[in-house]
Amino acid sequence: MQITKRNVELRVDDSLMRVYLAAPKTTGKYPGILFYSDIYQLGGPITRLADRVAGYGYVVAAPEIFHRLEPVGSVIEPDDLGRMRGNDDARRTEIREYDADTTAVIEFLKSESTVIPEKIASMGFCIGGHLAFRAALQKDIKAAVCCYPTGIHSGKLGKGIADTQQRMKEIKGKVLMIFGSFDPHVPQEGRTVIAKSLQEAGVSHQILIYEADHTFMRDDGHRYDPAAADLAWTEITTFLQRVLN
Template structure:
């Protein structure tokens, strides 16, 4: 049976999520009618919470889910932690990423896993979220956070997705793919084939790690897509690849939640 409410019938609001290091501002959106819905934890790209991301979360809510989008950089202040243009072109993208790089480095794997626990505890207590397992999805740097959350909290995460992720299977001793052996969720990844942050050798390494660990997974390479292909307020947006991502993500959620 479809979980979808009437088109556009969603209710979004700003919320505050307590963590061990402070309070994370976040966006919560859910169907406007009915009872609690299965929960999805949504990790943004480096540009963070902004109108285009809220629109993505609302689309998930319209499909029948309660969606939490935390500002993962809350230690630096409320979102956005850097002033963003309405449209992020290639020139502004580079400037913004250089400004955000120190903030991204501050979110260490240990802090990310600690925060994941706080977000999941908040969802467990949220009246609009159904009890039971949750799903996680992430974009760009958020794809790594999705993988880390699935590995750090296997008892809570039934599905984990990531799209145009970077450095998912690097040579670093804390690379996200090294958590594959702890994952019990079904996993879905959509990679951009024109993405220098995830070269073919890392795609193969991630696939091998998931396979060797016996993780149910589907990893696809989107031909012709670049890093950031789901982000409609950036020059990297690719409508065809974005719609393919929606089909993959919603299919995963329907199976797992």
């Protein structure tokens, strides 16, 4: 389906947070998705992913995750210098600040006239996959799609150590985890820890592993794998439709 695109201004802790909003063009009410980028923020590869989700009939809200540190509209280039900058931004952001952003976007989605407030999910990539998983700790999130999420097994997220793994029992929604088998950031040992923790916490979940590398769904890099990405998209859209529609 065709979509519309616009930018929304939210204020969190007196910081301007740009939220990229992609939504179906056809008038109606749709499930909402809190959509998290990787460390490079809202460049073309990420907004194209958000647009694709919206085209399946969802209102997608993607915040700039480093709005406290970067000027509004900043896109970090995915090169060596950009990687340093993005990782440093991630390191300097308090975990409670990530949580505050999550709450703000959820409340925004619930207040939108085009969103069904009882049907909100989260989705994210890399650090955004961890943020999408962490968002599921909140009662309003009915489903979470976490694509190659970093730091869940190690506690690495921002300043300090994230307690995401220890709080898995708080998740009441359903979770879909997408991994690449060649991902150095979430190796087999890390995936095993996550799977065991989910099982012990009694979280309704599905874990899918593709013969692919980290960021294999990002279409501008050498790790991009179109075939694996297409397979993942089929599973993602099926999962979201089953849980939210």
